[in-house]
Amino acid sequence: MVEPRGTSRLIEYNQPVNENTRFLYYSYRARKERVNVKARTADRIVGIPLNPSTATHMITKILWGFETLCIIQIPKNQSVNVVDQLLHRICNQLQNNQIPIEVNSIDQHLINQLTNITVYGSETCVDRPNTSLLTILTRIQDWQRNWEVHQPLIYTMQPLRWLYSSSEFSGPYSLPSSTNSHITRTEMLINHIKNQIKDLGEMLRNLPINFSSGTLNECLKDIQQQYRLMLNSQANIQECLRRALADVRRQHVKPRALENIIADRRYVCLRNAELENFCIDVKQLLNKSILIEKLKNNQIEYINVSDVRPNQEIPILMTIDNIDDMFKRVYDNDSVILWYSSDRLKREQEDRWQQIDQELTSERQHVEQRIKLVYVDFTYFKEKLENFTIVRLPLAEIPETERDPNRGKRSG
Structure with missing residues (x-):
């Protein structure tokens, strides 16, 4: 529940750590400040506190300086050994305080190729996680000389x-086991929410900026708005719990205060069931974007039935037969194959879906006349599409709609 700062922000790193990951850590220890106190004689230097205090320790020494941590992902097209040799040369110079760091033109070119770098460090030095490695190495000498950017690195405390030598000061105390269990459950819950929100953010970043379908665009806007609400709720509940946890640890309030915050209806969107349902919606839209991209690559046009407005007819009054008649009128003079489908049918009959996809693609490739393929999506339509349906236009003398022969007829 403590907000990570400096190099501790490593816990926020969200990229894989594997054999191509390297960590370059550097700390500069500039000076120490200390209070020369000894046991039972501190009052000779620092007067005993006049007012009652819940403090149990005094800081007697501070080590000042700065630190940086560079997380480097080696590109697949770069030699790992070559990069390791470069980093070893840099480390040797840093360890021997050979500042400024010397790099030749070859090393500089290689450093410029290392673009996937995340940097954490003292806030007075590192203000952007995407700062380049070359920039960090160049600034080290300035940071060493400038005491204004130095921060406490290590605190030393004494009871x-x-x-x-006074019994009026309490020693460190342990919380009751019941209180500890409340705190543990609360911290586990917050971490669980944080991880789920993080995973959702990754999926949202993979969604397109917009869709060609108005219906899908509305879904995208709703999901983005709901995610922003979740982020705000997460920030609020985390801050409330952070303050409450401090009070619980000081035994100023009962552990029940944590449960009351979690049960607050303002945070209902962060409950597990809500997060899981939202995750399903995001995955569905993400899968839809992948499907549309696949269809596009195969030169298959995508139409969402919920976008169709024939003669400004109210969509809720339309039926699948209405849609079918409309498409037959629109494409009556064209060589078109319409493929009626939905996410449910695709999910329940994945093999059959793939078979139809291959058959239609092959059919188009083996005819001289250019045939247009159109994927008609009934996922969001109020009436349930029972089977895959293939409509070939222009129609023969006796109009026929070919439903999936492996399934029964569509119900009304």
Whole structure:
């Protein structure tokens, strides 16, 4: 529940760590500040606190400096050994304080090829995680000289009871086991929510900016709006729980305060069932974008039936037969194959879906006349499409619609 800062932001790193990942850590220790106190004689230097305090320790030493952590993903087209040799040369110079770092033109060219780098460090030095490695190496000398960018790296504390030899100062205390269990469950819940929100964010980033379908665009906008609501709710509940956890640890409030915050209806969108349902919606839209891209690559036009407005007819009054008649009128003079399908049918009959896809693609390739393939999506239509349906236009003398021979007829 503590907000990560500096190099501790490593816990936020969301890329895979594997054999092509390298960590380059550097810390510069500039100076120490200390209070020369000894056991039972601290009052000679620092007066005993006059007012009651819940503090149990005093900071007696601070180590100042700065630190940086570079996480480097080696590109697949680069030699791992060559990059490792470069990093070893840089490390040797840093360890021996050979500042500024010297790199030749070949090394500089290689460094410029390492574009997938994330940098964490003292906030006074590193302000952007995407700072280049060359920039970090160039600035080290300036950071060493500029005391204004130095921050505490290590604190040393001593117990007040030991320093002042006074029983009025309490020693560190342990929370009751029941309180610890409440805290543990709360922290597990927050981490669970954080991981789910993070996974959802990854999926959302893979969605297209917009769809050619108005219906899908509305779905995309709704999902983006709901995700922003989740992010705001997550930030709010995390801040509320952070403050409450501090009070629970100080025994200022009962552990029940944590449960009351979690049960608040303002955070209902973060409950497990809501997150799982939202994840299903995002996956469905992501799979839809993948499907549309596949159809596009195979030169198959995609039409979402829910976008169709024949004669401005109200969509809720339309039936599948209405849609079928409309398409037959629109494409009456064209060589077109219409493929009626839906996500449910594709999910339940994946093998059959793939078979139809291959058959229609092959059919188009083996005829001299140019045939247009159109995928008609009934996923969001109010009436359930029972079977895959193939409509070939122009129609023969006796109009026929070819339904999937492996299935029964469509129900009305």
